Amino acid sequence: MAEMNELEEHQIREYVTSQTAPGSADQVTLVQKVGRRRVARRKYDLYDVWMSSGKRWWVITNMTNLYSQDDFKSLEQAFTYHLGLNAVLHEQFKVQPAEEQNEHVGKSWRRYAGAIEAMVTAEEAEDFQAVGIRCRESLLALVRDNIDAPWVRVHGEKPQVANAKAWLGIFANSLTANSKPRAYLKSLGEKTWDLTVWLQHYVDASEVDAEIVLGATQELLRTFTLLRVGHEEQVEERCPKCDSYQVVKESSGLIEQEGHFGTLLYDECASCGWRSEEKFDQWSRERLQRLIDYKTGTWSPPRKSMEDFEVTASDESPQE
Template sequence: MAEMTQLEERQIRDYVDSQTPEESGDEVDIVQKVGRRRVAHENHDLYDVWMTSGQRWWVITNMTNLYLQDDFKSLDQAFTYHIGLNAVLREQFAVQPDEEQVEVVGKPWRRYAGAVEALATAEEAEDFQAVGIRCRESLLALVRDNIGASWVRVHEDKPPQAANAKAWFGIFANSLTGNSKPRTYFKSLGERTWDLAVWLQHYVDASEIDAEIVLGATREVLRTFALLHADYSQPVEQRCPECDSYQVVKESSEVIEKDGAFGTLLHDECAACGWRSEQSFDEWPRERLRRLIDYKTGAWSPPRRSMEDLEVRDTDPGSA
């Protein structure tokens, strides 16, 4: 049996509970970690979960899913299905960015998705050339959306024209990172991908393979830009003071009342060694509390007197 931290066990319990209908009354009884497997550069943790009803689940991470052991008699069978399901989902959503990417490269990514769709129906050389045009438009959209951003540092007296994507990729690289290796990589990646897209646009003997290469390069530009932007925008990643691990996560309690205010207790916890920081109280604004109450629809509500007190505090000019 593989070792696991309390945090890891709690996360699996919470996941299974979230997938179990409340009206069933069934709860997680035992969580056992039964191993870890690595496929295609990704680790997958494997768990055997027992419910109070006697029902058992296989739970497999990345992307986390659960499989009824009545349907999958062996762990190998469940794991094989899990890997296949993940492959299908990744292919199905290959052109959909994650939440962070939507915020940073939403418009360019929509143009990239149009290029993917164009390839799906392409048959002749001119169709594959059109993929290059759409990829070029995606790269230009990335430039146009960011040339006026507050983080952009232009050292020249006169900034490049918006159509000069290669020059802007260099400016973006210099602005987003001081690390020479990622900076050089993104600058080179942007310039080479731009050249590829322009080449495909004019290549009269363009083929499906050519279009696939340009699509892959364009996607990598958008993905790398989003990663550099996230690294630039976020604080330095916290490391555990006990074991130096990066696996420090923010944990919170259920909503509680403290000194007449409502909120949650927060603490940092290391998934690698189990270290926990001191707790701090995070007071919730009135609107956030109301949204929670509406969402719960009666499953949780603070005492009526406390809610009335809350209303008084919000409307009292001297409460601020």
């Protein structure tokens, strides 16, 4: 059996509860970490989860999913299916961007999706050239959508819109404070643009040529998105004890404190177990009523007032 800390166990319990039947009588009774695998530089944690009904689940991370042991008798069978599912989702991701990508490169990605579709039916050299045209259009869309963005810093005269290489360099300067990522995005932008133009005019274009340009364009859009997201987000919080980035927000169950209902909020480090001071988050009457309505609509008889509400997590006396 592999080692597992309390926070890790809690997260798996919460995940299984949220995915099976929230509020049902069937509860998680045991979580066992049964291994860790590494495939193609990706790490997967494997868990055996027991329910009070006797049902058991395999839970596999990265991306986390669960599989009934009635359907997958062995862990190896579930893990193989999990890898296959991830591969399928990865292929879909080529033309279906994640939410943050759609926000920052939506129009560019739609044109890139057109390049993918063109590649599916491509047979002749001119078809592969058309893939290059679509990729080039994708980069131009990226420029048009961002040249007037508030985060863009232009020193001197603005380049023409069609000068994608110059604009991608400006984006790199505007989005990165570190010289290494800045140089990488600049180089990636210049080389990807040159590849799209080359493929567009290459009369002997082949499938391999088109795949190279597709891959380069996708990587540019992905890198740009990562830098855009990072530019907007605050610096990740680090543990004051061990300096780890694995600090997560946690909360207690619903409790009563000084006559008020709410939860205790705190930060916890998954690496060393450090825990911050707790802060009481008082719930509004409306929020409590929504919880009552949910509870009563699931397994309890209807209750009409706040006085009828019983909080199982607050059996202890209120904290001073």
